[in-house]
Amino acid sequence: MKQKSFFKLAVSAFALCGALHLFAADYKQTFVNPIYEGADPFVYKHTDGFYYFCQSEGDKGIAVWKSPKLTDKGVKRVVWKAPDTGWNTSQVWAPELHYLQGKWYIYYAADSGKNIDHRTGVLRSKTQDQQGEYEDMGIVYTGDEIETKKNNRWAIDATPLQMNGKLYLIWSGWEGYDDDIQSLYIAEMKNPWTAATNRVKMAENDTYVWEKVSEKANQRGLNEAAQILRNEDKIYVIYSCSGSWEPTYKLAQLSIEKGQDPMNPENWKKKDEPVFQGTDEVYGTGHCCFTKSPDGTEDWMMYHSKISKRHGWQRNVRIEKFGWNPDGSPDFGKPTPEGTVLQKPSGEKLPESASHFTDSFSSGRWDNWVYYGYNRFIDVRSEKLVLGINPGWGIANNYRSGEKAVIRDMLWDDFVYYAKVKVVKGGRDAGLIFRVNHPAVGYDAMKGYFAGIIPQNNIAVLGKMDGENWKELARKEIPLKQGKDYHLKVMAKGENIEFFINNEKQIEVKDDDYSSGLAGVRVIDSEAEFDNIKIRRR
Known part of the structure; x- marks a missing residue:
């Protein structure tokens, strides 16, 4: 992919x-x-x-x-x-x-x-x-x-x-x-x-x-x-x-x-x-x-x-x-x-290992997140984080770049990561990123893993990026619909990575390229909602 x-x-x-x-x-x-x-x-x-x-x-x-x-x-x-x-x-x-x-x-x-x-x-x-x-x-x-x-x-x-x-x-x-x-x-x-x-x-x-x-x-x-x-x-x-x-x-x-x-x-x-x-x-x-x-x-x-x-x-x-x-x-x-x-600039605070994190966006803000993408394509609406959204006012020079957002200053190695995801428009990829190093603006501009859904192709997918290229590790065909909520879960321990949709395991792989990093969410040429995000260390 x-x-x-x-x-x-x-x-x-x-x-x-x-x-x-x-x-x-x-x-x-x-x-x-x-x-x-x-x-x-x-x-x-x-x-x-x-x-x-x-x-x-x-x-x-x-x-x-x-x-x-x-x-x-x-x-x-x-x-x-x-x-x-x-x-x-x-x-x-x-x-x-x-x-x-x-x-x-x-x-x-x-x-x-x-x-x-x-x-x-x-x-x-x-x-x-x-x-x-x-x-x-x-x-x-x-x-x-x-x-x-x-x-x-x-x-x-x-x-x-x-x-x-x-x-x-x-x-x-x-x-x-x-x-x-x-x-x-x-x-x-x-x-x-x-x-x-x-x-x-x-x-x-x-x-x-x-x-x-x-x-x-x-x-x-x-x-x-x-x-x-x-x-x-x-x-x-x-x-x-x-x-x-x-x-x-x-x-x-x-x-x-x-x-x-x-x-x-x-x-x-x-x-x-x-x-x-x-x-x-x-x-x-x-x-x-x-x-x-x-x-x-x-x-x-x-x-x-x-x-x-x-x-x-x-x-x-x-x-x-x-x-x-x-x-x-x-x-x-x-x-x-x-x-x-x-x-990094001298004296800058460094991210630290975390034990747990939750965000339901009830504040109406995304203050806990660092965003990489066109600066108008992120918002919180109806207590949901929305990526790839057109805010409806003040668009200028907009372009797609594989929008992603990571939780600020929290590192994870072995963890369980839950989130509710709904692809609203576009039908392309939406899902979770984890063990992320060096995120930047760009489709594949990060080192780490992505587990998500592609409704237009009825595919669950898990892969990784090296900062320049995408490499698919595994995929599975399952029935998916645009506009429907899906509960995603990723469990990672060492080289073992498991990906669940609605509590059913869809993909399991072994990969040890990235052992620790940031966690977040990502879309590809789509608008998607994210809610009830929870991460805890294993």
């Missing part, structure tokens, strides 16, 4: 040797990319020790996720939905969460349904809860007539810069009203939501051919998605260039000395080569942000990449550790291929 996959995990011989070494050492201390589906990632590490991930919710809202880890986005809360009318009803892009002047602020781009009308908006927290209520502070003026605030201009990817005791805002804007020529602009701010000056273009957007769309001399320059990175006596602005829909999307660098005026374009120095770009195996690496490891000893970058070389915006998110050059500038190296085993 080889699965069609958009995510072919290519690993070089060198990387594979390193991966095998790390895996042999301890899979609990390692992870693989991509860590989640999506684009335009942003994470803020607060003084409370938590990471706060901010992400567009289907282009129609904004979600904030809270986690003590970088490799796990944690618990999700939708903090804002776009209104039904007004300037910001649609195309909510690239939100960022920042703590400024004692409040939480979210900068985001949105429009009324036409890209030409994109503007930057600001939300302000009503409390100190990052996942609580926010109030709309309106549009930031990003034009050239600050006195009258007439003729506002297209603006996306806003990020604040605190420098020399002042607050500035940097964004990507169009020079005219409709010319679609994106450059980086900066303005001094009166407060986090009000511009105090006209905008200033920080640098030309086509100094080098590699900044241009398609890396062609006759194409326009395109600069966007600026992020601030500080080291020693310099401030670096790492920005994205070329087209976000292309495999040539990459990162570039401006820098300025501390104490200099950021409103003077002459003070910004552009590096003459990209600082991070794709390879033959990783495409369109851009729109990054930066943070520290949990213990503060390591520097990490989060960025998105395309899932293929085809033009388009289907992307996933990765994290990588980076270092510094002798001159103090960042050294991002090269992106590692999907499936490469990497050491």
Whole structure:
């Protein structure tokens, strides 16, 4: 039952040797990319020790996720939905969460349904809860007539810069009203939501051919998605260039000395080569942000990449550790291929062996689970966990990837695992995954076992994945119906694995490739409900 996959995990011989070494050492201390589906990632590490991930919710809202880890986005809360009318009803892009002047602020781009009308908006927290209520502070003026605030201009990817005791805002804007020529602009701010000056273009957007769309001399320059990175006596602005829909999307660098005026374009120095770009195996690496490891000893970058070389915006998110050059500038190296085993950020909490777990989803939330798939294809409805579901609002760039969810931070070796499963739509696979190592976004992007049902083929199946490929271990033909509840049970002890449906044993195999790991649920090109999940150690 080889699965069609958009995510072919290519690993070089060198990387594979390193991966095998790390895996042999301890899979609990390692992870693989991509860590989640999506684009335009942003994470803020607060003084409370938590990471706060901010992400567009289907282009129609904004979600904030809270986690003590970088490799796990944690618990999700939708903090804002776009209104039904007004300037910001649609195309909510690239939100960022920042703590400024004692409040939480979210900068985001949105429009009324036409890209030409994109503007930057600001939300302000009503409390100190990052996942609580926010109030709309309106549009930031990003034009050239600050006195009258007439003729506002297209603006996306806003990020604040605190420098020399002042607050500035940097964004990507169009020079005219409709010319679609994106450059980086900066303005001094009166407060986090009000511009105090006209905008200033920080640098030309086509100094080098590699900044241009398609890396062609006759194409326009395109600069966007600026992020601030500080080291020693310099401030670096790492920005994205070329087209976000292309495999040539990459990162570039401006820098300025501390104490200099950021409103003077002459003070910004552009590096003459990209600082991070794709390879033959990783495409369109851009729109990054930066943070520290949990213990503060390591520097990490989060960025998105395309899932293929085809033009388009289907992307996933990765994290990588980076270092510094002798001159103090960042050294991002090269992106590692999907499936490469990497050491987790220093100080990150590791999963532990568990004795028992239950979840009936009576809370209406899936807070105990880590999800790998398109971020809109998971929900809790009628006290059931639903994978592969269309939520009915705010879908953008949706694609199937073999959606799966694993129980957070709990490891199992010998166990009994129960769950009620119903395939609602699609008729394809739905079932249980166990002894899972290195889960990631992708059809076969995990190491471990799957036991499930395929109603359209009247098949019960048990197999395993190695991070790249599916291998069927056994199957049995039994009568199955889409829309009917089935009670699944897996019993594992050592190399012995037994799979039951409605208390009748269907499959028994011996396999010792994976002896311990996470447990969860999985669907393939289907919508399925999961309920009454119970696991106990044997």
